[in-house]
Amino acid sequence: MSLWGGRFKKNINQDFEKFNKSLHIDYILIKEDIITSIAWSKSLLQAKIISHQEQIKIEAELNKLLIITNKNPKKILCSKEEDIHSWVENRLVENIGPVGKKIHTGRSRNDQITTDLKIWCKKNIKKIYCSIIQFQEKLVKIAEKNSNTIMSGYTHLQRAQPIIFGHWCLAYYEMMQRDKSRLQDSFSRLNTCPLGSGALAGNSWNIDRMTLSKNLNFLQPTKNSLDSVSDRDYVIDIVSAASISMLHLSRFAEDLIFFSSGESKFIELDDEISSGSSLMPQKKNPDILEIIRSKCGKIYGLLINILVIFKGLPLSYNKDMQEDKEILFNTIHTWNSCIKMSSLTIKKIKINKKKCLLASKSDYSNATELANYLVTKGIPFRESHNITGNIVLYAIKNRSSLENLKISDFKKYHSLIENDVYDFLKIEKIIEKYNSYGGTSINQVKKSIKQAKKEILKSKKLKFT
Ligand code: ARG
Numbered sequence: 001m002s003l004w005g006g007r008f009k010k011n012i013n014q015d016f017e018k019f020n021k022s023l024h025i026d027y028i029l030i031k032e033d034i035i036t037s038i039a040w041s042k043s044l045l046q047a048k049i050i051s052h053q054e055q056i057k058i059e060a061e062l063n064k065l066l067i068i069t070n071k072n073p074k075k076i077l078c079s080k081e082e083d084i085h086s087w088v089e090n091r092l093v094e095n096i097g098p099v100g101k102k103i104h105t106g107r108s109r110n111d112q113i114t115t116d117l118k119i120w121c122k123k124n125i126k127k128i129y130c131s132i133i134q135f136q137e138k139l140v141k142i143a144e145k146n147s148n149t150i151m152s153g154y155t156h157l158q159r160a161q162p163i164i165f166g167h168w169c170l171a172y173y174e175m176m177q178r179d180k181s182r183l184q185d186s187f188s189r190l191n192t193c194p195l196g197s198g199a200l201a202g203n204s205w206n207i208d209r210m211t212l213s214k215n216l217n218f219l220q221p222t223k224n225s226l227d228s229v230s231d232r233d234y235v236i237d238i239v240s241a242a243s244i245s246m247l248h249l250s251r252f253a254e255d256l257i258f259f260s261s262g263e264s265k266f267i268e269l270d271d272e273i274s275s276g277s278s279l280m281p282q283k284k285n286p287d288i289l290e291i292i293r294s295k296c297g298k299i300y301g302l303l304i305n306i307l308v309i310f311k312g313l314p315l316s317y318n319k320d321m322q323e324d325k326e327i328l329f330n331t332i333h334t335w336n337s338c339i340k341m342s343s344l345t346i347k348k349i350k351i352n353k354k355k356c357l358l359a360s361k362s363d364y365s366n367a368t369e370l371a372n373y374l375v376t377k378g379i380p381f382r383e384s385h386n387i388t389g390n391i392v393l394y395a396i397k398n399r400s401s402l403e404n405l406k407i408s409d410f411k412k413y414h415s416l417i418e419n420d421v422y423d424f425l426k427i428e429k430i431i432e433k434y435n436s437y438g439g440t441s442i443n444q445v446k447k448s449i450k451q452a453k454k455e456i457l458k459s460k461k462l463k464f465t
Contacts, residue, residue, distance in 0.1 A: 017082075025325050026084040027076040030069045032116035033084050034062045036195055037092075039215045040107055043196070047206045049106070054099050061096045062088070084116075085109045106207060108199035110229040110317040115195040117325065119216065121234055124332045125187045126464055131339040132176050132183075132245075133459050138346045139176070140452045143169035147445045150427055151266060151356035152365060157258075159363040162427050165351060167440040168255070170448050175248040180459060182241040187464050190234035193218035197228035200316040219465070230316045235324050236306055242335040243296075243303045249338050250296035253289035256345065260286050265355045270348035273341075288345055292338045299334060302327045357427070364392050366402055366425045369433075373424040377416040387413050 038059050045055040065088065069076060081087040092100035143166035153163035193213035196203055202225040209221040222228040259266040269286055277283035306327045309320050367388055374384030391413050395402055398409075403425040410417040423429055435441040438448075 020082060020319075022083045022322050022325070023079065023081055023087060024077060025329070026113075026116075027073065027087070028325075028329060029084050029113075029116045029120055030073060030076060030088070031066065032119040033088050033112070034066045034069075035119065036112060036115045036216065037088060037103060038062050039212055040195065041103060042215060043207045043212045044102070044105060044205075046208055046211065047106075049205060050099075050102050054102065057096050057099050058092065058103060061092055061100070064095075065091055083109070083113075085112050106198060106203040106205040107195070108197075108229070110199050111194050111197040111225075114229060114231070115193060115216065117328070118190050118192075118194070118218075118234060121190055121238060121328070122187060122217075122464065125183050125238070128332065128336055128339070129180055129183050129459075129462075129464075131336050131343075132180050133456060135339050135343040135346070136173050136176050136452070136456055136459075138343050139169045139173045140449055140456065142166070142346055142349060142351075143173070143445065143452075144449050146351060147449065148442050149351060149353050149356055150360050150431060152359040152362070153440070159359060159365050161368060162360040162365055162430055163440040164431065164442060164445045165356060166445045166449065169346070170445065170452065172248065172252050173452055176245075177455065179241065179245040179248065182244065183238075184462075184464070186234060186237040186241055189237060191219040191465075192222045193220070194222045194228035194231070197222060197225035200226055200229050226316045230313075230321075232306075232310060232321060232324050235328050236303075236310070239299070239303045239306050239327065239331045242331045243299050246296040246299045246335060246338060249342055250293045252342055253292040256349075257286050257289050257293070260289075264359060266352055266359065268350040268352065269345065270350065273344055273348055288341055292341055295334050295338050299331055302331050361401070361427055364395070364402060366427065366430055367392050369424050369430050370402055370421070373421055374414060374416070377414075379414070379416070 041050065041055050041058045041062075044050045045052060050058070076084070076087055079087055081090060089100070089103060092103060094100075146165035146169070149165035150162050151165045151168070152159045153161050153168075193209070193216050195216065196207045196209040196212055213219075213221040222231075256267065256269075258264060260269055269284070269288070271284075273288050275285045275287040277285065306324060309323055313320060370391065371381065371384040371388040374387060375381050379387070391402065391405070391410065394409065394413070395405055398405075403422060407417070407419055407421075410421060432441055432443075435443055438444065
């Protein structure tokens with residue numbers, strides 16, 4: 001049964017009724033809608049709109065509905081109601097009679113939906129935050145196990161300088177730290193209660209919005225009733241935080257796809273999380289990572305979707321806004337499953353240390369150190385860079401690594417190069433030198449791991465308020 005009727009002479013067109021319906025999406029908000037309805041009934045009591053007995057009756061019935069729907073949320077879907085608010089209100093009227101008809105006094109579905117949605121967002125921000133912490137824990141664990149595993153670092157996807165595998169893990173740990181901070185930001189901005197803003201103008205019933213906001217665990221009530229019912233910045237905030245985080249996960253996926261390819265073979269994915277080919281019996285494919293990489297595109301699509309819905313939308317509430325929930329629910333679900341799959345991948349990763357080391361020693365990744373060596377002999381860097389470039393060219397021509405060149409070869413390029421150059425070119429020595437704050441030396445990586453562990457503990461204790 002619809003929540004209106006008096007003004008209409010004709011029944012609703014059945015196709016339009018279907019088109020207008022959002023219950024199949026917003027039934028997810030059943031718990032939140034009941035919680036806000038109970039809080040609203042208390043405000044109605046406080047404002048002397050309903051009696052004590054009536055409030056108790058309403059609250060008891062709402063609690064009953066909560067238990068029933070908790071057991072079987074799909075039960076809601078069998079109904080013909082337009083949305084979750086109609087479903088709850090009509091069950092109330094059905095089960096406790098005329099008293100139930102009082103619940104909507106001074107309230108609109110416009111302030112109701114955004115209150116429900118904000119409560120849902122608060123819960124789900126915490127859920128994603130926890131999933132990120134778990135992913136970070138796995139990254140730190142693998143970083144610790146590989147705090148002296150040398151691998152090749154890349155720029156332009158060309159071997160560049162040797163790095164520590166743990167250092168690579170911690171790069172993603174840092175990205176996740178920022179993703180968490182964006183979630184905290186979103187949480188603190190959305191923590192205001194819109195209930196009591198009515199359809200758009202506020203309400204005329206002397207509702208104590210301070211107490212209402214407190215009862216619903218918000219920091220304070222929203223300040224402007226027009227803004228209250230129109231604002232979905234918090235949905236956009238979350239979808240945009242998800243977009244940046246998915247960008248990070250897609251880079252993580254791409255790195256690992258490359259590391260697991262036959263071209264590098266630095267890692268091997270566990271059988272449990274790999275797929276085969278229906279035709280080529282030898283194949284072991286990183287589908288899990290490819291799906292993560294692809295889901296990033298889906299979230300960008302959802303971000304554009306929500307932005308375009310709200311662009312140029314006049315104040316205050318418009319039904320366009322109903323489309324926000326499918327986007328938000330889809331975003332949270334996809335984002336969370338990608339974080340979980342990233343955790344699973346890193347937890348089960350096998351690292352081929354020999355291959356990692358070999359790659360780090362190939363393609364003249366120690367050339368920068370030769371240039372730095374010449375700097376220690378008093379040659380300006382730009383000059384030493386050029387000399388080293390010439391030596392690399394010579395080595396390429398002679399199919400030799402830098403460390404295998406004879407001292408007489410080096411001397412042809414600069415007389416100041418002595419036997420101590422060979423020590424400079426050793427990979428382990430190189431790593432050791434990158435010891436300034438945030439560098440890839442084993443010492444720095446170990447320090448970062450310690451720091452990350454402390455930060456994780458702090459995150460675990462964080463109270464979202
Ligand atoms: N289902 C709507 C939404 O999700 C809330 C109801 C507001 N409807 C209205 N006709 N004012 O936004």
